Amino acid sequence: GENVEQHPSTLSVQEGDSAVIKCTYSDSASNYFPWYKQELGKGPQLIIDIRSNVGEKKDQRIAVTLNKTAKHFSLHITETQPEDSAVYFCAASTEGNTPLVFGKGTRLSVIA
Amino acid sequence: KAGVTQTPRYLIKTRGQQVTLSCSPISGHRSVSWYQQTPGQGLQFLFEYFSETQRNKGNFPGRFSGRQFSNSRSEMNVSTLELGDSALYLCASSPHNEQFFGPGTRLTVL
Numbered sequence: 001g002e003n004v005e006q007h008p009s010t011l012s013v014q015e016g017d018s019a020v021i022k023c024t025y026s027d028s029a030s031n032y033f034p035w036y037k038q039e040l041g042k043g044p045q046l047i048i049d050i051r052s053n054v055g056e057k058k059d060q061r062i063a064v065t066l067n068k069t070a071k072h073f074s075l076h077i078t079e080t081q082p083e084d085s086a087v088y089f090c091a092a093s094t095e096g097n098t099p100l101v102f103g104k105g106t107r108l109s110v111i112a
Numbered sequence: 113k114a115g116v117t118q119t120p121r122y123l124i125k126t127r128g129q130q131v132t133l134s135c136s137p138i139s140g141h142r143s144v145s146w147y148q149q150t151p152g153q154g155l156q157f158l159f160e161y162f163s164e165t166q167r168n169k170g171n172f173p174g175r176f177s178g179r180q181f182s183n184s185r186s187e188m189n190v191s192t193l194e195l196g197d198s199a200l201y202l203c204a205s206s207p208h209n210e211q212f213f214g215p216g217t218r219l220t221v222l
Contacts (some may be wrong), residue, residue: 033194043202043213095209099168102155
C-alpha cells in the first residue's frame with residue numbers, strides 16, 4: 001500500500017521568510033496530493049491540492065510542486081505570518097479509488 | 113453552507129465500554145470517511161461510506177464499525193474500549209475527491 005513520508009517534523013521561521021515542507025510517496029499509481037492545515041482544537045483544513053497532470057499550483061502565498069518521477073511533492077509558503085503557525089499534513093491517494101494516506105505532519109512556528 | 117458537524121465533541125469512557133460517534137456531512141456530500149488521529153500514529157483511515165455502503169476499510173480491528181444513513185449522516189461505533197483507543201476521531205465528507213473535515217470527537221478511555 002501507499003506510504004507517505006513528511007519532513008521536517010518541526011520547522012521554525014521568522015515572520016516574512018519562506019517555509020518549505022516536503023513529502024515523498026511510494027505508490028506510483030497515486031495521482032491526488034492534498035495539503036491540510038490543522039490548528040489547535042480544530043480538524044484539518046484543506047488548503048491546496050494538486051493532481052498528477054500538473055507540476056505546480058499556486059494560490060496567493062501558497063504553492064505546491066509535484067515531481068512524479070521522483071515521487072515527491074512540496075508545499076511552499078511565502079511571506080509567512082504568525083497565523084500560518086499550525087500543523088501541516090500532506091496526503092496521497094489514487095483519486096476515486098483509494099483513501100487518503102497522510103504524512104505524520106510538520107509543526108510550523110512563525111516567529112514574529 | 114454549514115460545515116461538517118460531529119457530536120459529541122468530547123467523551124470520557126472506561127475500558128470495556130462501547131461508544132457511538134456521530135457525523136453530519138456537508139449538505140450534498142454523499143461520501144463520509146472516518147479517521148483516527150493520535151500523536152504517535154498520526155491520521156489513520158478507518159473506513160469510508162458512500163450511499164450507505166462501506167466503500168473502503170482501513171486496518172483496524174472489528175471492534176471499530178460504522179454505518180451511513182439515507183440522509184448521508186454517519187455513525188461509528190467502538191466496542192470493548194481499550195486504553196489505546198483514546199484519540200481524536202475525525203469525520204470527513206466529500207463531494208468527489210476533496211475531503212472536508214469536521215472538528216473531531218476527542219475520546220478519552222480511562
